[in-house]
Amino acid sequence: MIKNIECLYLHETFEIDEKMIAVISLDKKYAQYGRSIIIHAEQGVFLIDRTTKQLMNTFNKINRGGILYSKVVAEISLIKRNIPLVNGTTLYMPMTGSSKFSADWIGLHMIEEFKQTQKIANFTTIFGEKINLDFPQGNLSGRLHDACYFSEFHIDAWIISTESMHGTAVFSAHAGLVRQFVGCNCATHLTLPKKFADVTIFTDSITLRVLKEFSKDDVEVSFVESYKVKLRRLSKMKSI
Structure with missing residues (x-):
């Protein structure tokens, strides 16, 4: 993909939305073209002139709370690194945990399959496309487990709150990888809201x-x- 970067267009007015499949940080040597690459379900592949960190910091346009919701869930679950961004079944996971750099992000609600090849994360989208991202440290399955917990927490809290008002919460029938760990009985999942x-x-x-x-x-x-x-x-x- 990088070798064809000159073929990509710069989307100067792009606003964050839940149809992003991946947000990829560009090395400084490609700064003349843009600072990030977006793989989008409807708009294709294009460049933006903002870092991935600058773009994902506008997540509040999707869930109003931005990363605040995730920070509170992280405190409850004691998950301290690689905190994802969540809005129900919409879930974006950072590929690295350092706040000093602009990480790559993957939309797990847009992913059907995954596997880890050494330090590379191999993803297959719900459309059948292949995306390979650097995954320098850790176990990919374990990272996905922790990220999906944030979505489960958000969904369970939403359902309980809605039912307390005699309402019914409705979520997307297809959520990619987001719901694959539902029913897990690990110590982390025991902290999910129950009442x-x-x-x-x-x-x-x-x-x-x-x-x-x-x-x-x-x-x-x-x-x-x-x-x-x-x-x-x-x-x-x-x-x-």
Whole structure:
């Protein structure tokens, strides 16, 4: 693919969406062409002039919370590296875990099969296309297991929350590799939400992280605590 880079067009106005199959970082020697390559289910293969990190930092356009949701799930599960981006069955996994560099990303909801060949991850898309990405460290199956957990957590929390309002959550019937570890009984999967109280802990953690972000430059540390008290008061019924 790299040898044909001159044949690719630069998509100057591309906005992130869930139809991306892969987001690949370009080496600096190709900077004259662009900074990333996108493999897209509908728009084909093209270049963008943003790094993969800059593009994936706009994931909030898909799930509103960006990586915040994943950070909270990571704290609950104690998964500290290679944190994916998730919105239900839409799941993007980084191929490397370092925040110092722009990683390659793969959309697991767009992948049908995988295998690891030494330090290369071989993926087959739901359309039958082959994509090979560098996978410098780790076990690919284990990495996929941890990434899919984030989607399962998001989905289970969504279902429990919706059912608490007597509603029904509906997800895509085909989710690629995303649902392949459902039913796993490992220690990580035991932390999946099982009741509404578990979902409340998740949403409270998100609220707390937001409040801390707003208050991190304030002189008074009590800012967060005062707002937590106010939130509790607002959640209680008041006499009319």
